[in-house]
Amino acid sequence: MSLLEVKNLKKYFPIKTGVLKRTTGQVYAVDDVSFSVDKGETLGLVGESGCGKSTTGRTVLRLIEATGGSVTFDGVDVMAASRAEVQKLRRDMQIIFQDPYASLNPRKRVKHIIGEPLDIHGIGTEQERRRRVFELMETVGLSAEHAERYPHEFSGGQRQRIGVARALALRPRLIICDEPVSALDVSIRAQIINLLEDLQDELGLTYVFIAHDLSVVKHLSDRVAVMYLGKIVEISDSDLLYDHPQHPYTEALLSAVPIPDPATERARRRIILEGDVPSPANPPKGCVFHPRCPRAQEVCTSAMPALAVTGEAGERHQVACYFPTRYEGGRRSVSESSFAGAQPGAAGPAGAADA
Amino acid sequence: MAERLLEVKDLSTHFFTHVGVVKAVNGVSFTLDREETIGIVGESGSGKTVAALSVMRLVPDPPGKIVAGDVRLAGRDLLALTEDEMRAVRGNDIAMIFQDPMTSLNPVFKVGDQIAEAIMLHQDKKKDEAWEMAAALLERVGIPDAKKRVNQYPFEFSGGMRQRAMIAMAISCNPDILIADEPTTALDVTIQAQIMDVIREMQTQFRSGVIMITHDLGVVAEIADKVMVMYGGRTVEYGPVDAIYYDPHHPYTWGLLGSLPRLDLAEKHRLQPIKGQPPDLLLLPPGCPFVGRCAYEVPRCRGEWPPLELVGPDHGVHCWIPVERRLEMRAGLPRFKEWVA
Numbered sequence: 001m002s003l004l005e006v007k008n009l010k011k012y013f014p015i016k017t018g019v020l021k022r023t024t025g026q027v028y029a030v031d032d033v034s035f036s037v038d039k040g041e042t043l044g045l046v047g048e049s050g051c052g053k054s055t056t057g058r059t060v061l062r063l064i065e066a067t068g069g070s071v072t073f074d075g076v077d078v079m080a081a082s083r084a085e086v087q088k089l090r091r092d093m094q095i096i097f098q099d100p101y102a103s104l105n106p107r108k109r110v111k112h113i114i115g116e117p118l119d120i121h122g123i124g125t126e127q128e129r130r131r132r133v134f135e136l137m138e139t140v141g142l143s144a145e146h147a148e149r150y151p152h153e154f155s156g157g158q159r160q161r162i163g164v165a166r167a168l169a170l171r172p173r174l175i176i177c178d179e180p181v182s183a184l185d186v187s188i189r190a191q192i193i194n195l196l197e198d199l200q201d202e203l204g205l206t207y208v209f210i211a212h213d214l215s216v217v218k219h220l221s222d223r224v225a226v227m228y229l230g231k232i233v234e235i236s237d238s239d240l241l242y243d244h245p246q247h248p249y250t251e252a253l254l255s256a257v258p259i260p261d262p263a264t265e266r267a268r269r270r271i272i273l274e275g276d277v278p279s280p281a282n283p284p285k286g287c288v289f290h291p292r293c294p295r296a297q298e299v300c301t302s303a304m305p306a307l308a309v310t311g312e313a314g315e316r317h318q319v320a321c322y323f324p325t326r327y328e329g330g331r332r333s334v335s336e337s338s339f340a341g342a343q344p345g346a347a348g349p350a351g352a353a354d355a
Numbered sequence: 356m357a358e359r360l361l362e363v364k365d366l367s368t369h370f371f372t373h374v375g376v377v378k379a380v381n382g383v384s385f386t387l388d389r390e391e392t393i394g395i396v397g398e399s400g401s402g403k404t405v406a407a408l409s410v411m412r413l414v415p416d417p418p419g420k421i422v423a424g425d426v427r428l429a430g431r432d433l434l435a436l437t438e439d440e441m442r443a444v445r446g447n448d449i450a451m452i453f454q455d456p457m458t459s460l461n462p463v464f465k466v467g468d469q470i471a472e473a474i475m476l477h478q479d480k481k482k483d484e485a486w487e488m489a490a491a492l493l494e495r496v497g498i499p500d501a502k503k504r505v506n507q508y509p510f511e512f513s514g515g516m517r518q519r520a521m522i523a524m525a526i527s528c529n530p531d532i533l534i535a536d537e538p539t540t541a542l543d544v545t546i547q548a549q550i551m552d553v554i555r556e557m558q559t560q561f562r563s564g565v566i567m568i569t570h571d572l573g574v575v576a577e578i579a580d581k582v583m584v585m586y587g588g589r590t591v592e593y594g595p596v597d598a599i600y601y602d603p604h605h606p607y608t609w610g611l612l613g614s615l616p617r618l619d620l621a622e623k624h625r626l627q628p629i630k631g632q633p634p635d636l637l638l639l640p641p642g643c644p645f646v647g648r649c650a651y652e653v654p655r656c657r658g659e660w661p662p663l664e665l666v667g668p669d670h671g672v673h674c675w676i677p678v679e680r681r682l683e684m685r686a687g688l689p690r691f692k693e694w695v696a
Contacts, residue, residue, distance in 0.1 A: 048543035155632045185398035186570060190614035190628030197625075212543065219616035219623065242618065256548040258573030259619045260612065262596045265576045272552060273545045275499075276513045 002036035003206050004060070004174060009033045009069035011052075011059050015281060027281045029055040031230035033069075034307075037174070042200070042207040044221030044238070046214055048253075050280060052230040053210045054098075057176040060208070061093055062086055073174065091121060094172040098179035100159035104151040110137075110162055111147035117169040136165040140195060157188035164195065174206045181216060193220065214257050218242055223316075226250050229288040230280055232307060236317040244332075246310055246317070246324040249273075249289050287322070295323045295334065303344030357388035359429070360531050360564045361410070366424035368402075368409045371417065375637045379405040379419070381588040382660075387532065387564040394579030394596070395568045396611070400633055402588040403568045407534045410566075411451055412441050429531075447477050450525035452554075454537035456517035460509040466493070467505035470524045477528045492523040496553050515546035519553060526557050533558065534566045539574065551578060572615060576600060581669065584608050587634050587644025589660070594670030604672040604681055606649045609688060627689060643673070651676055651684055 010032060015025040030052040037043045045053040058064045060071050062078060071078040073093060081089060094117075097103035104113055111133050118129045134144040140161040151159055160180060167175055177196065181189040193216065199205060211217050217224055218238055225235040226247065234247040245251045252271040259265055273292050278284055284291050286301040293300065299322050307318040311326060322338045368380040380402040387393055395403045408414045409421050412433065426433040428448055436444065445451075453459040461469060470492060471485035480488065486505065494501035496519040509517055518538060525533060535554060539547035555578065558565050567578055575582055576596065583593040584605065592605040603609055613627030631648040640646055642657045649656070653675055661675045674681065 048545065157632060185633065186572075186614045187398060187610055187629035188633070190616075190626040191630075193616070194626055194628060214544070215616040215618040218618055219626070239621070243621070252545060254618070256544045257618050258551075258571065258577040259617070260572035260576050260600070260615050261619070262576045262600050264619055265573075270548055272548050276515055276546070277543075 003039045003074055004037040004208070005070075005072040006036065006056075006060060007034045007070045007072075009056065009059060009071065010067040011055050011064060012067045025281055028230050028283055029280055030059060030066075031283075033227075033230070033232050035225055035232065035235060037206055037208060039173070039206055040200075040204055041222045042209055042220055044217035044224040045208060045210045045227060046212065046217045046224055046253075047227035048212060048277060050229075050277060051227040052280070053212075053227050054178050056227070057095065057178050057208060057210050061090070061095055061176060063095070087121075091170040092172050093174045093176070094167040094170065095176045095178060096160075096163050096167045096180045099183055100156055100163055101151075101183070103163055104159055106151055108150070109147070110142075110149055110151070110154075113151070113162060114165045114169060117166060121170060123170070132169070133165075136168055139168065139199070140165045141191075155188075156184050157191055160184060160192050161195070164192075164199070168199070168203070171203075172205070174208070176208045176210065178210045179212070180209075182211065182213065189216075196220065214254060226253065229277060229283050231288055231304065231320065233289065233321070234317075234319045235307065236313070236319075240313050240317050244311070244313075244317075244325075244327045246319040246326070247289075247321050248293050248295050248323075248325070251325065287320075297323070297338070299338050306343050308343065357391065359386060359388055361387040361429075362425075362427040363406075363410060364425040364427075366406065366409055366426065367422045368405050368414055368419060369422050370419045377636045378588050378639060379636065380409060382423075383583075383585070383588075383590050385583050385590070385593065387566060389531070389564055390558065390562050391581070392558070392565040392567055392579050394575035394582045395566060395585060396570065396572060396575055396582060397585035398570055398633060400587075400636055401585040403585050404536055406585070407451070407536055407566060407568055411445060411449060411534065412436075413445075413451075443477070446473055446530065447528050448530055449532040449534065450528070450530040451534040451536065452518070452521050452525050452538045455541055456514060456521050457509075457541070459521060460517055462509055465506055465508055466512065466520050470505075470520065470527060473524050473527050488527070489523070492527055493520065496520075496523045496526075496557075497549070498523075513546075514542055515549060518542060518546075518550050522550070522553055522557065526561065529561050531561075531563055532566065533563045534568070536568045537570070538567075540569070540571070547574075554578070572600075572611060584611070587636065587639055589644055589673065591643075591645065591674070592672045594667065598667055598670040602667065602670070603685070604666050604670075604678075605645075605674050606651050606676075606684075607645050609685060610648075613688065624689070643675070651681075 009030055011030040012026040012028055014023040015027060017024045033056055045056060047053050059066045066079060078089060114136055115129050115133045118132060137144050142161050181192050184192060209220050221238045224238050224241050225232045228249050234250045245254055252273045255271045275292055287304050290296040290300040305320045305322050307320045309315055310319055310324050311317055323335055326333050364384045366380055366383045370377040370379055383406050385393060397403045410426055467486050467489045470489035474480055474485040474488050490501050490505040493505055498504050498516055498519050539550050569575060579596050581595050582599040584591050586607050591607050610629035629648050634644055640657050642659050646652055646656045655675045661673045663671045663673060665671050
């Protein structure tokens with residue numbers, strides 16, 4: 001059974017204008033997103049800025065209240081939980097933030113930052129808590145002598161270690177990693193990636209790993225969901241997705257990543273997308289990707305296709321596209337006629353906006 | 356023979372702060388030919404941006420000062436020019452694209468104003484002529500509806516379009532040299548691909564030399580002819596792009612390559628990070644700045660900066676480890692076998 005189950009998750013932010021702050025529109029940040037994560041696995045959420053990946057992570061933890069949909073953690077309905085129940089759930093579900101400069105209180109000593117979750121949840125005696133803080137610092141590769149220091153005395157990589165130690169303090173089962181290595185230099189990034197891998201092995205953690213860097217996501221994830229404009233357009237086992245992308249957006253995204261190998265680079269063919277990502281306040285009707293899609297046909301402007309199984313991989317590889325790329329016996333092809341498995345999804349914001 | 360555009364020799368730029376001297380750039384040399392692209396690679400604080408700003412003589416003084424070296428643009432000594440003469444060089448001969456298109460455009464002026472200003476400053480053009488040129492330039496860097504867009508303000512542009520506008524401004528006077536300082540770092544990968552394309556097109560069209568400053572070894576592999584790897588204000592290794600990726604000699608270069616997750620390799624590998632933390636630029640040792648993080652350190656490394664050692668055509672390294680020993684160590688690195696395969 002899966003540890004985390006997210007169904008039809010929606011988060012619309014109201015746009016308020018004027019003196020009266022009347023709601024004049026909505027930003028469809030997350031729109032009908034469903035996925036599940038098994039115990040001990042890593043699900044990567046990947047996409048470009050504004051695609052809703054961070055909002056998804058925060059809504060799952062109820063750091064942001066969802067507009068609709070359900071989240072179930074280990075059989076418990078997260079969305080229906082009371083305040084007290086949510087606090088209890090947070091022992092099991094933690095988050096590591098992107099910016100190690102902004103996410104640590106500059107006025108607090110490291111021992112207080114790491115120990116705060118223990119204080120809040122009233123775990124152990126003071127002495128036990130102190131011991132736990134030292135133990136956590138050691139786990140993430142910091143020396144216990146640094147417990148008295150303030151965040152500004154550390155480099156970016158060390159600060160992110162503090163952020164990881166804080167997330168681990170309550171022995172959570174699930175950690176949402178929200179771009180934890182994006183702000184770090186290459187050599188330091190590799191240290192933190194290895195640390196996250198080791199911790200997962202040692203503590204049996206489950207990760208939802210949110211990032212825009214496809215190489216990092218591939219390296220860490222068992223499965224990957226690609227998001228575009230608030231929707232998951234493709235979800236699959238990591239290897240399958242990278243070897244056999246089916247959605248035209250995934251293909252373009254993968255082809256745009258420069259590979260650190262000059263010979264590969266010289267040989268590489270690129271798919272360059274036209275234009276920019278549309279505003280999530282006014283998403284295109286039909287498939288959200290159709291205005292930039294090289295394959296778009298009339299059917300694509302009618303309704304957003306639902307995620308569907310297309311290829312040989314079955315349930316493990318799903319794509320939301322009327323004209324997905326197929327791979328048969330290793331041969332790549334794009335269907336000319338609309339794919340029978342692709343069904344229009346539930347009425348999205350386009351329908352809602354009309355009403 | 357290729358036409359030499361720029362020659363930088365033993366350039367040192369230091370910052371004199373109240374807590375001490377920061378040797379941001381320390382004896383850096385490189386050259387750039389017409390239509391050539393050099394990639395300057397390094398992590399934050401390695402001195403790559405200060406090196407480029409020194410070429411433009413844009414280092415804020417005080418606290419910064421070019422304390423030694425020689426910068427020659429087609430034979431002309433740039434460090435000896437007066438500020439007025441230098442101002443004519445900037446934009447005309449050398450133009451720069453900055454990292455953050457959000458902050459390098461003035462939010463209260465129309466995009467057209469800002470491009471036209473550069474044109475009127477350097478070329479004898481009237482305002483409406485300059486505006487027309489601005490619109491044409493925007494079109495050339497791939498902004499749709501350029502005639503309308505030229506009348507808009509930066510906030511009406513997306514990140515990718517702002518960077519295009521910056522490029523339009525930079526190429527407005529057909530510069531010989533284009534310095535791009537992390538031009539795609541703030542952009543999403545699909546937009547990055549568009550921008551790299553524009554830079555390449557402009558380079559071919561104007562036959563410019565390009566200095567690409569980046570921390571992204573993928574971007575370098577994509578665009579550079581040769582590479583300079585910087586660490587702690589020093590050039591630790593330089594060479595043709597293939598030599599740096601397939602025959603790297605400096606342990607820091609190995610570390611960078613070993614730290615990268617690879618999208619193109621099927622098997623998962625454990626990353627080989629560089630241990631320790633980036634150096635404190637105030638407390639750099641007299642020797643190699645990589646000491647303390649280098650796994651192969653010898654006693655000499657701390658005391659003395661190693662001389663340049665040529666290991667191939669146009670391929671140089673600064674390292675005290677003897678070359679045979681170095682190759683032996685490199686062969687033992689877990690990931691190196693695939694890099695050369």
